[in-house]
Amino acid sequence: MLLTSRQLVAAIKAIHYAYPGLLLCYFVLALMVTVCTLQTQRLRVQDQHVRRDVILGLMFGVTLSYLAELIVLLIQVIVSNESPPEDCTVYLIASTICFGAQCLALTDSKFPVWYPYYVTWFLGLLVELILLVIPNVFAPPETPFAFTNIVIQSIRVCFFAILPSLYFALRNDKKEYDNGDAERQSLLQKKLSGKPGSEDSTKSYGGTTDTNNQESDNSEASDAGSEDSWLARQREAEDKIKKRLEQDGNWFTYARGFAIFFPYLWPVHDRTLQFRAVLVGFCLLASNAFNVLVPTQMGRMIDSLTGYLLEEDPTRKPNVWIPVAVYALLRFVSGGAGIGWLKKWLWLPVEQYSYDALSTASHAHLMSLSSDFHDNKTSSDLTQAVHGGRSVTDLLETVCFQVLPMFIDLAVAFAFLWTLYGPYMGLLMASTAVTYLYVTTKLYSRRAAKRRDYITIYRKEWTIGQQSLDGWNTASLFNMIPYERHRYACAVKEHMSSKKDYEMSSQAIGAAQSLILSIGLLGALWLGVFQVVYRAESIGKFTTLLIYWAQLQSPLTFFASMYRQISYSLMDAERLLELFQTKPTVTDTPNAKALILGKGLVKFDRVSFAYDERKPTLKCVSFEVPSGKTVALVGETGGGKSTILKLIDRFYDVKSGSISIDGQDVRDVTLDSLRGKIGVVPQDPMLFNDSIMNNLRYARLTATDKEVYEACKATAIHDKIMSFPDGYNSKVGDRGVKLSGGEKQRVAIARAILKQPEIILLDEATSAVDTETEQLIQEGFKTLCKDRTTFIVAHRLSTIMKADHIIVVMNGEIVEKGTHDELLHSGGKYHDLWSKQIFVKPSPTADRSRSSSPKKRDATLVNDLTPQRQTKELAKVLKTIPHDQQPGEDNTGKKDGKKAECSGHKREVSLTFE
Structure with missing residues (x-):
């Protein structure tokens, strides 16, 4: 019978220790699965909030029952002046924490997935029945509070029995999904002005009652129309992530979408770099080990000094020098000069490989995209996407080298403190960590609105200052310098006021974090002092506790901001992923051959094209340009003249019909060979911020200085360039801003002459020059266009009077063809255009x-x-x-x-x- 009692006591102790831990582990894992598989979005039922409130009240009752029994236990200890049974105390504290965490999770979840909860109810019902029946039947406790404990346990069992019954009794089998709930709204809310049927802006993404638990989450914008551009891009990026998540179904499938970056992040073909990455992993594990060894060695060093002072026999005094030397060695190895330096040395080539591979691949892909992409691009967004996309590397490092090591550190810390100081210390650490993370994330979510306001006002100040400087000339002309000063001063004051609010909210979060850690440290110190005073533990062990507890702040701070860092990296990576998934629309066909240019006969055969399908640009255009002839395209602005030139150079592909050169369809030849035979002078030439000589040589890098000079003389720009202080070495500024419009056009024409193309496309090539200079350039054109097929787009009709053929294009159609004299005498559209100019x-x-x-x-x-x-x-x-x-x-x-x-x-x- 005695053996049976011992077995019974051992079984009860095992249940006390194992039950809360298993319950909490299951709940956390199940909750992670629901988040990763996005079941919170798929299992929304309209009447769930009614059932949720009732169940939440019952679960608070369960939590309070554990807390009440713990209070009764403490009263019993005070009355009897005896130490409480450790297993029972751990069971009550851990169960309170476990079900308290469930209550918090359910409070923050508006449309929860229930299986993480009701499995714990069944498990709790089973365990509590065992703990209620077996001890009271086979070994009734002889304490004055036994009856009170039985009553509390019975109430708790009733709660556990009611919970699943209530859940399944009120279960709505008819899934009526709420299409207007908050989870279908954008991640960053904004008011939809003028739309009375818009969703309730008080709802928030993710099923929370107020805001999400991260700093970057929702906060309502004051005005959708005035939303800051940076915040708008952030919102759009988060919307894209949400959309892809809904399409993919879960985070695992979503993450697989980033597999396109894997060859750029992992050196798939370099075994040396792969071996280095593996060694970095061992360095991280070693760092986790040193996080335990250093505090432990500190305690041993203190114990050796204490023993040396207390030992009266000189022959038995411990050696105090070796522990000190070992401690110093461990600190050195674990620091930046030891394993930190080794880890950086091993990882740096892998990091550089990723940067090199991803940057060059991004640039090469963008350069390979077609004109339809580049005509609609925003250069700043592209630059931000390419540079921000490198955060994929940061994301990999964050997950592999920060998240995993921090998890290991917390797990080791929990196990180490439990082993060193018993379960109370482990529970204290767990309570401190959970409270720290929950309070921090809640405060960050409440600070989201202040953060949005601060960013908006800060960027407003920057924008006003930049606009004032850029528009100094205009402000001076209108005598508005005092106004600009006042406007900027007001923006600075507004920025400072917003910054004060924002930074004070940051200080409030820091104070709350410090308070939680201080309370946790106080509890740890009490436990440590208790063991030193009443259980004769060593002072070195107490010192180990102090050093180790101080190391816990780093992983807790990281986890508090981990979601924000990862979400920012995902948003940046999402932009780059979208670019990588964008495919060029104009590419070489599989059997494309090099263009073989003979006579240079260009033929348009029933060509139709549209930038937007709703508005055709060209409609069944047909004409033929004989070899070595010059054809002029004239007509109203927007009629399709420049589009014809773009189609010849294959910046776009025709929607129907064909364009051929010497009988070869331009879609069947390689782009390099086609564009290598064509020289273009655009209407608005773009020059690089480099010297004039380098801009001219861009047409043909092997051109000599003499050839460059001859090309410039042909366009009447040579003497002008030589009058500059630095001559041909003069910098032209961004996009050629230091040159006049006429000078830029003449440089562009000289560049085309230098290329020596077989086919020439001139798009308003002399629109920015005066009449006298135009006459000089026309002489240069004689050299450029001699025996070459030439297309000229012009609005100044005097420049195309001598063209071999003139085509009048109106509304995407050819309305007239002929020479200058023929069209003028015909009295048609060309005659009208000529009359309007003369x-x-x-x-x-x-x-x-x-x-x-x-x-x-x-x-x-x-x-x-x-x-x-x-x-x-x-x-x-x-x-x-x-x-x-x-x-x-x-x-x-x-x-x-x-x-x-x-x-x-x-x-x-x-x-x-x-």
Whole structure:
């Protein structure tokens, strides 16, 4: 019977120790599974909140029952003046912590998944029935509080019996999902002004009642229209993550989407780097070991000194020098000069490999994307995506070299303190860690609104200051310098006020963290002092406790901010992942061959194209340009002229029809060979922030200085460049800002001449130069375009009068074709365009003459010619006008008339020059 009693006591003790730990481990693991598989989003039922409130009350009752029994136990200890049974105390404290954590989790979850909870109810019901029946039947306790404990245990059993019954009785088998709940809203809330049917902005993502438990989470914007650009990008990134998570179904599938980065993060083909990475893993495990060895050795060193002082026999005094030397050695090895240096030395080549591989791959991929991507890009966003995408490496390091080691540190700390000081110390550490993390994350979530305001106001100050400096010229012209000063001063004051609030909230969080750690340290010190005083533990052991407890602050602080760091890394990586998943729309076909250029015959065959399918840009365009001829494209702005040039150079592919060069479809030849044969002078040339010489040589890197000079002379820019202080070594500034528009165009034309292409595309190549310079450039064009197929887009019709063929493009269609003379005499659209540039309106004299005599006309000439050349140019212009439309004799007798000869006729024409 005695053996049976001992077995019974041992079984009860085992249950007391194992039950709370198993319960908590299951609950945490199950909760992690629900989060990773996103079941909280799939198992939403509209009436769950009613059931949740009732169940939450019952679970608070369970928690309070454990706490009440613990209080009764403490009263019993005080009355009887005896030490409480350790297993019972641990059981009550641990159970209170376990079910208290469940209550907190359920409080923060608006639409919970229930299996992490109801499994603990069944387990609790089973264990509590055993603890209620077996001890009271086979070994009834003889204490004055036995009846009170039985009552409390019975109430707790009733709670455990009611919980699953209530859950399954109120279970709604008809899944009516709430489509308007908070989990379908964006991660960063903002008001949807003007939309009365929008969701309730008080709901928050993730099923929490107020805000999520991280610093970067939801806070309502004051105005959606004025949302800061940085915060808007953050919100969009989080929305993309949420969308991909919903599509993938769980975090594991989501994480597999980043497998595209694996070859850039892990040196798959370098065994040496892989071996280095493995050694880094051993270094991390060694660091965890040293985190225990250093405090332990400190205690031994203190014990050796204490023993040396207390030992009266000189022959038996311990050696105090060896423990000191070992402690110093351990501190050195565990510090930055030891294992820290070794870990950095091993990891640095792997880190550089990742940076190199990811950066070059990102840049190469972006450069391979087509014009439809680059025409819609924002350079700052791309740069931020590429540089921020490198946080994938940081994410790998965070998970592998911080999260895992910190978990190991906490687990080892829990086990080490439990072994060294018993279960009370382990429970104290667990309570401190859970309280620290919960309070910190809650305070961070409440600080989210202040953080958003601070970022918005800070960026507002920066924007106002930058705009004022950039717009100094405009502010000076309008005498608004005092206004800009006042505006910036107000922004600075607002920034300082917001910063004060934000930093004070940070200080409040720091104070709360310090308070929790101080309370935990106080409890640990009490336990340590108790064991030293009443259980004769050594002072060295107490010192070990102090040193080891101080090391716990680092992992706790890291875990408090871990989610924020990982979420930021994921947002940056999401942008880069989106870029990597973007594929070029214009690529070489599998059987593409190099372009073989013969005569240079370019043919458009029923070509249709649209940037946006809702608005066609080109409609069934067909024409042919013979070899070595020059064709001009004219028409209204937005008619499709520049698009034709882009299609020839294959910046876009046609939607239907075909473009061929010497019978070869441009889609069937390689892009390198096609663009290598084509020279382009764009309407708005882009120059690199480099010297003029390097910008010119960009067309042909092997060109000599003499060839560069000849190209510049052909475009009338050589003398201008030589007048600069540094000549051809002069820097042109960002995008050529130090050059005038005409100078940039002439540099671009010289660059095209230097390339020596077979096909030439000129898109408003002389739109930014004056008439006299244009005449000089036209001479250079003779050299450039001689025996080459040339396309010219121009609005100034005087530049294309000598083109072999002119095509008038209106609304994406060809409305006229022909030479200058043919189109002018046809009286069509080209004639109208010419008339608008040369004869804008008839003068009042002409109106009266036309009404009296159809042969007597007058007109207003609009041109940018100097007065000395007006008479000469007028004769040239009049030769191009049909005979029946030429000006007649003027009988007004005005003294400002000018003489002009036209087609052998001597006439006096009254002109009003504007």
